[in-house]
Amino acid sequence: MFPSKKALFPQNTIELACGTQVVSSITSTSAKSLNLEVGKNAYAVIKASNVMVGTDN
Incomplete structure (x- = not known):
């Protein structure tokens, strides 16, 4: 778990066993509640009922 700090909706990165990273945004209150x-x-x-996909190009 790699939580960002000092943000209303901190981004949190979970690294899976295979090395893939999943990034989420949750409220600061939720991040604190989950310790x-x-x-x-x-x-x-x-x-998710919708998934948005984008590229840098």
Whole structure:
């Protein structure tokens, strides 16, 4: 777990066993409630009816 600090909606990165990173944005209150810390194990529950895809080009 790699949480950003000092943001209303901090970005949190979860690195999967395969090395893929999943990035999420949650409220600061939720991050504190979950006691997120760098290096702490966490999991992501993905629920989406829409997925947006983009490129840098």
